[in-house]
Amino acid sequence: MRKFLAILVCRLIRLVGGLVGKGTSLPGKYALKICPDILARIQKPKMIVAVTGSNGKTSTVEMIASVLKASGKTVAYNAEGSNQIEGVTTMILNSCTLGGKMKQDVLLIESDERYTKYTFRWFHQTHYVITNLYRDQLTRNGHPQWVYDAIKESVFDDTTLLLNADDPTVSLFGQGRDNVLWFGLDHSSVDTEEFSGAYNDGLYCPVCGKPLTYDYYHFNHVGKYRCDSCGFRRHDTDYTVTDVDLENSKITVNGKDEIKLAFRSVYNIYNILAAYAVCTLLGIPGEQIASLVSNYILKNGRYIEFTLGAHPGIFLISKHENSISYDLSFKFAMAQKTPCSVVIVVDAVSRKYFTSETSWLWDINFEQLDQPQVESIYLCGKYCNDLATRFSFTKIPQEKLKVFEDIDAACADLREHGDQQLYAVTCFSDKDKLMSNVTVK
């Protein structure tokens, strides 16, 4: 009876909330008050896939859902922003019958990496994708090892793990267990033998603390590593990007399935690979997944083309407090080799909470922008001075810097001058302050 009531209340609030445009966690919150173990009582699909990690959760979940739907499978899944237990509850109770039975083939859950243990307290996921653990929102998350410990509490013996083998911290989850499937990238043209980045989280073995050796790096501390002291090493992979051809915007998976990339960056490759792995497990043929994922345009708008005056421009939405997302955006921009200006906006550090913390700027490898094709770099927003100070510790000629606290004034300056390509790198929290000044293609 309480179960029925919880489902009903959840749906009613969702309905009313939907009308006034409220978020998706509130209905679940009330349902959990009425029936705290409601998630245990719902009859769920046989296959329950959870996706967590610092970067790429939403993209991975969207891609999996899109392939499953196009392949005739039914799937219930949640969207970004409702990835804690309340949001997951809302989604589940709105996807089941009033009797509490889910009829979908798959339950697919994007799970907040810090709170995932609460969601899976009442049931276990059958498959658990862990994409990566980077320095991300450290003002809330502490550090990647802290997040590792939090996720660890939701890693169960009866769950099959799908782990990114190229990330040493993520690989730790697979230590001493058999039911692990590994995904990763083979050696390819994007790799470097030398480390690049403002800090190196891959210097020491996460198991024994002795030095790690890398054969090569895909980016930052992600690559092929081994510890000669304890034997911890990058695991062989079950799902592998066997070739990366950024020139022609394509990758090859498991030596046979070619996937076209929506844009030429390693940024999304791991998400695609994780999605490929999950869909394969659901019996969808590799070539079918490849064709469905090819040129998949991310709905979350990480890449947007625009014009500003005579400038063509590309938004590369990154995440504040997440240096690797910035590093990869700059890597993409610099690979294009066209004369350009780069616009960086740090105005509100987060859209969800208050902080004035700017330490993360020192973790970004701005040195990448020390290229002759970069004509100028606009540093904008409330924290433009902190950006300018950070840039004063790079080799970039200081006369290339233009510092504007006022974002509109920076855009006005660009509108009046020049026609070179623009790369605008900022976070969701500051995106609209730029968007209001440009024309989106």
Place this chain on the structure above:
Amino acid sequence: MEVKILHLYDDVMNLYGEYANVSVLARFLADLGCTVSVDTLSLYEQKDISGYDFFYMGSGTERKQKLALSQLVSYRDALNAACEQGKVLLFTGNSFELLGDRLTDAEGTEYEGLHIASFETAEGKRRITGDCLAVFDGFDETLVGFINKCSKTSGVEQPLFKLQMGFGNESDRGAEGFRKNNCFGTHLTGPLLVKNPAMLRYIAALLGAENPERVSYPFMEKGYEITASELRKRLETIK
């Protein structure tokens, strides 16, 4: 004038961009006419650390902090001597905890500290994070910063700061950090000396630079003013 800087375990205790403290201090001292050298002490490296004027150490994960401590204890006497001689030591983030007698992790395992002071630190399972406004009796400007820890420190005889905002040694809004002679410990993380030009001047003066206010960096000054004003506004709303 010559200033020799030693950055301790920059390879593991670098969680929040702390290397910038050393970069900015080296630049500032050089701009003030000093001859500056910067050395690092890496994990597992053994070397003579006497003869340095400034020792710096930043934050690490709890595991890396213990790893660093396992190596740092062999320098216990040298660091105590440096403190007694009035050398400048700055330990920020959870490296501050290593200056005390003892550190206990969340599982109850105890680690012996450097015994520069008699305080003790106990780690817990809760992350304590937040922006800070800190008052220091060495100058008028309120310091800005961020605390990111999972511990409580008790038994500090001479705290470094009085917090207007943020979580202090005992996780209250009170005393924060530790001072003995010119040895400073604080849980403020990240590039403290970049965010707080007044603290940069203060440390430079301790290291013997004359009239450090001769040199200033406008972007740093403006950055400080904006962050301080943001935090003061924030303080009003949460009071």
